[in-house]
Amino acid sequence: MELLMSVVVGVFFMVGTYLLMTRSLIRVVIGINLLSHATHLLLLTMAGLKTGAPPLLNRGETEFSDPLPQALILTAIVISFGITAFTLVLAYRTYKVNKTDDLDQLRGSHDE
Amino acid sequence: MSLMHWAILLPFIFAIFVPILYKYIRPVHTGWFVLIIPTVLFLYFLPYISSIANGETFYEAVPWVPSLGIDFAAFLDGWSLLFVLLITGIGALVVLYSIYYLDKKHEAIHNFYVYLLLFMGAMLGVVLSDNLIVLYVFWELTSLSSTLLISYWFQRDASIAGAQKSLNITVFGGFAMLAGFALLYVITGTFSIQEMIGQADVVINHELFLPTMILILLGAFTKSAQFPFHIWLPDAMEAPTPVSAYLHSATMVKAGIYLVARFTPVFGGAPEWFWVISGFGLFTLLWGSLSAIRQKDLKGLLAYSTISQLGMVMCLLGLGSAALYFDEANELYTVAILAAVFHLFNHATFKGSLFMCAGIVDHETGTRDIRSLGGLMLVMPATATISLIGAASMAGLPPFNGFLSKEHFFMAITDATQYGIFNMETAGMLFPVIGWVASVFTFVYCCIFFFKTFAGPFNADRFAKTVHEAPVGMLISPAILGLIVITVGLFPNLLSQSIIEPSMASILNGLPMDNEAFAVDIEHWHGFSAELFMTIGVIAFGSLIYVSMGKWKELSIYKKSEDVFSPLYDSSISGLIKGSQKITNVQMTGRLRDYFAYISVFFLIVVGWTMIRYDAFAIDLQYISEVNSFEVALVVLLLVSVLSLPFIQQRVAAIVMLGFIGFLIALFFVNLRSADLALTQLLIETVLVILFMLAFYHLPELRKETKRLTFNWTNALISFGVGLMVTLVAFSAFTFGQENDFSPISEYYIENSADLAGGYNMVNVVLVDFRGLDTVLEVLVLGIAALAVIAVIRLKLKEGDDV
Amino acid sequence: MKWKTNNLLFIHVTRVVSFLILAFSIYLFFAGHNDPGGGFIGGLMTASSILLLYLTFDKRKIDEMLPIDYVSLISAGLLIAFGTGFIGLFIGDPYLTQYFDYFTLPWIGEFELATAVLFDVGIYLGVAASALVIILTIAGDQ
Structure with a gap:
């Protein structure tokens, strides 16, 4: 399972990175979102999968899956929502001001 | 003192x-x-x-x-x-x-x-x-x-x-x-x-004597x-x-x-x-x-x-x-x-x-030029x-x-x-x-x-002032x-x-x-x-x-x-400025994707070099857990949808696909025994899809789909490298953790969350009790993002203003 | 929001469902300490229930119905979360130490009171309000 997940994470990273390097601004935003998904899965995979029950103490279990990465990922999900939302709004605004979402046309002037 | x-x-x-x-x-x-x-x-x-x-x-x-x-x-x-x-x-x-x-x-x-x-x-x-x-x-x-x-x-x-x-x-x-x-x-x-x-x-006979002396004298001589x-x-x-x-x-x-x-x-x-x-x-x-x-x-x-x-x-x-x-x-x-x-x-x-x-x-x-000065002896004795x-x-x-x-x-x-x-x-x-x-x-x-x-x-006439x-x-x-x-x-x-x-x-x-x-x-x-x-x-x-x-x-x-x-x-100063400008111009193309490419390649080099140097690649299949058919189906679905993402030309389809991926991941979380994560992921994905749709609702022509994405081999190669590297690192990290049998930090939480914090949901206990400051700061980040969104949207530019 | 829907069924279902979601979100929030749920999840679910209202009805109508300034709600949530941390300082423990105890009341039986819930209220408000602010801002543009 871990091997499979590692491959999934790798594919996520591959596609995410590829999308980051495309010309369309929206694809970049999608790429960022994919990368954050990938990171969450990466954290979970590195901690080891399926070592026990859900981390709830009042169910009579004694073996639990690791709660710490889960807590980390939970906050990371919320933060990545904030980041995705912000980049999306940034892309949206950029389009409205410049009337294009083509990154090649959004290059700065040479004097900068 | x-x-x-x-x-x-x-x-x-x-x-x-x-x-x-x-x-x-x-x-x-x-x-x-x-x-x-x-x-x-x-x-x-x-x-x-x-x-x-x-x-x-x-x-x-x-x-x-x-x-x-x-x-x-x-x-x-x-x-x-x-x-x-x-x-x-x-x-x-x-x-x-x-x-x-x-x-x-x-x-x-x-x-x-x-x-x-x-x-x-x-x-x-x-x-x-x-x-x-x-x-x-x-x-x-x-x-x-x-x-x-x-x-x-x-x-x-x-x-x-x-x-x-x-x-x-x-x-x-x-x-x-x-x-x-x-x-x-x-x-x-x-x-x-x-x-x-x-x-x-010791100083005089040391092999570093000469460089030390020259460096210190540089300071003294310039001053x-x-x-x-x-x-x-x-x-x-x-x-x-x-x-x-x-x-x-x-x-x-x-x-x-x-x-x-x-x-x-x-x-x-x-x-x-x-x-x-x-x-x-x-x-x-x-x-x-x-x-x-x-x-x-x-x-x-x-x-x-x-x-x-x-x-x-x-x-x-x-x-x-x-x-x-x-x-x-x-x-x-x-x-x-x-x-x-x-x-x-x-x-x-x-x-x-x-x-x-x-x-x-x-x-x-009013002057210090010796060619116009002279004869001041009697005026200024x-x-x-x-x-x-x-x-x-x-x-x-x-x-x-x-x-x-x-x-x-x-x-x-x-x-x-x-x-x-x-x-x-x-x-x-x-x-x-x-x-x-x-x-x-x-x-x-x-x-x-x-x-x-x-x-x-x-000669008083030579001076602008009365001397x-x-x-x-x-x-x-x-x-x-x-x-x-x-x-x-x-x-x-x-x-x-x-x-x-x-x-x-x-x-x-x-x-x-x-x-x-x-x-x-x-x-x-x-x-x-x-x-x-x-x-x-x-x-x-x-x-x-x-x-x-x-x-x-x-x-x-x-x-x-x-x-x-x-x-x-x-x-030499102007040459330095020109030279650095040239270097900057070569490197700073103004294209976002070039910068991403630099970052990715640098990541590959640094991580790859570190892993090889410390011989950290560890691929050992003996620790992995078993796979059932449900998981295989999930993984296949996930891989197919992710891989299809770059090829989708309709933006609505792309958004739907992104949402679909998010929900699949939520299913993964369920399967991996993390109820809280699954719930959060589901909700976030819902809100995010609404957000994407809204952005597109206002931008009907955001992407003209006639523009074909040119498949770039260099980019593809870099991305493939990144993906491969992450796979290897992820699996090596897992194997390393298993081999060395580290006792996870979470054992402390498992033992103490009921006694010290009075809670049975360990994820939540970690969030609010043990790592409270992290949590509140993350909400702070979210709040800042919200304020930044307001600032970006409400920023009204006058005609002709540059961003 | 400009979606002009005349879908009667959608409107009527929304009326009921959104409040069900809201109620469920509050349940999830309180369940947090012992079962899946908590401030993050509860906040997000509340946000989505309110969003559903906004999607279905006119923006003006909802603004009248829920005259809440979400931006100040973010700061209120953060203030609560940061504020609970000072309880620990007053008692002499590190910042953000949480306390709990069990009480027994007639009719209801034993229940738990924890300062962590108060902290979670701050998180809940902050998350819900932030999500709403982000979406409503982009929706209200132009």
Whole structure:
């Protein structure tokens, strides 16, 4: 399972990175979102999968899956929502001001 | 914190109050308040003379970063005391002078005094610090405050250019010096100068000796304007004259001298030290005096003369370091150190007064150009008298103090040929010759300074202002300095016991103190010795050259007053700027994807290199858990949808696919026993899809799907590399964790969440109880994102505004 | 929001469902300490229930119905979360130490009171309000 997940994470990273390097601004935003998904899965995979029950103490279990990465990922999900939302709004605004979402046309002037 | 520490900090503390005083007590010139500081400090340090003369030293340390061996250690001996008295004494006179020089109505004097106090404190810190790191901090502060003072009239382009030049050169030297200090620490294991002196043998025989010495000397040479770093000093003359008198002749430029003398007990005795310092000093002496003659600007002339005189002191320190080679205080060698210390003091007095006189001339006539000046002797008799004293002392005429130190200089360089070490019998012959030639030119520029300004017919029409004598207040400071010049000239032994001997004892640290050679006795009349004939020769030849000036001033070399090294500096600076612009242009394409490509490739290189270097790839299948068919189906679905994402051309489809991926991941979380994560993921994905849809709702033409995505092989390769690397790292990390059987941090949480936090959902307990601060800060981040969204959306640009 | 829907069924279902979601979100929030749920999840679910209202009805109508300034709600949530941390400081423990105890009341039986719930209220408000602010801002543009 871990091997499979590692491959999934790798594919996520591959596609995410590829999308980051495309010309369309929206694809970049999608790429960022994919990368954050990938990171969450990466954290979970590195901690080891399926070592026990859900981390709830009042169910009579004694073996639990690791709660710490889960807590980390939970906050990371919320933060990545904030980041995705912000980049999306940034892309949206950029389009409205410049009337294009083509990154090649959004290059700065040479004097900068 | 001892009183000595407070003395260093006092100018800094007072600097805070200067703007307040300036703002609320306008009728009184702020300088009067500032004057208190150097005066108090001078009076505080003056009584130390007697105890220092008895061979005492004072050491007080306050721990700063004890783990790194950095203490705020103040050390006072004869050599420091000489500088402290110069800094505070001349400081007081300069502040007094500046009160009349700077108009309180039209000038931003609060800035001026803040910078000046900053400098004063920093300079006291440099000469009183025993710890090299502390010394370095103060050293750079002097560079900084000097730059601020040079650019005081920042409206002028020349001021800014001069300030920048001085900053570039001195800070470059400062950095080199810091590196040298670090090497010294490597060699000796301490930052304390006094402790290093005890390990002088270790330092000299260490393999890092040469680089260490060169780096430290770079710092000293740039600061003391030694050839070829002297070019910043003439440009620094754009500063107000009180600053030139204070920083650029009496104190700051002597910091390099201070440092060289401070390190003489550590490095002295090595032939490299001897030759580098005396050689560069000698050449600077010649170069400075030759260049000074060509100057048309009074202050420019004084600047080059300062360079030349600093070179002379430097040269003397180099020669005197031979005493440490012999390890005995024979008068043959110590006379050089005596001359250095004595001339350092004399130079501060006569050059200070000359600068102030030049400032008065500038202030009253509106020009400093010697071609338009002349005949001021009768209009400004007091200024002329003081200038005459200063110029005569600088030229080395009796009975002024300059004559005495010049005599000792001649004595030292003629003695140097008899050292019998370091090839001095042959190459050493250069010293008296070059020294003498430079002195002839020194005589000439002193004549130019005085006669071109004050002699000749007076023509009032040549000046924009009505020329008259300066106010009395402005004359007080140069007059006091002139008085010292005469007093020391007539009674030189006033200084010999109190100042010169203790200073020599510090520089020649470790040599027997009760030796005859330290018993300084300065006499006017040495009999018909070589020095006397040299002086007579200087006067004769100098007068001859000055009289024939009418002939040689038509030469092209005279007309061009710019230093040959200045264009070199300018072109190297502009070349540096152009070169870095070129590099930046190559790298900064303005294309976002290029930057992402850089980041990804860099990531690949760094992570890959680290993994290979530490042999961290660990692929072992024995720890992996089993896979069921449901998971296989999920993984296949996930892979198919992710891989299809780059090929989708409709934006709505892309958004739906993204949402689909998110929900699949939520299913994964369910399968991996993380209920909280699954819930969060589901909700976030819902909200995010709404958000994406909204953005597109408002942007119906956000992406014209006719534009085909060009499949780029390079990008694909980079992405594939990143994906592969992450897969390997992820799996290696997992295997590593399993192999080494680390006990996870979470065991603590599993054991304690019910007892310590009263909760059974461990994820939630971790969030709110154990890691509460993290959680609340993450919500803070989310809140900031929300505010940023508002800012981006509500930002209304006017037509034609650029973002 | 400009979606002009005349879908009667959608409107009526929304009326009921959104409040069900809201109620469920509050349940999830309180369940947090012992079962899946908590401030993050509860906040997000509340936000989505309110969003559903906004999607279905006119923006003006909802603004009248829920006259809440979400931006100040973010700061209120953060203040509560940061504020609870000071309880620990007053007692002499590190910042953000949480306390709990069990109480028994007649009729209801044993229940738990924890300062962590108060902290979670701050998180809940902050998350819900941030999500709403982000979406409503972009929706309200132009």
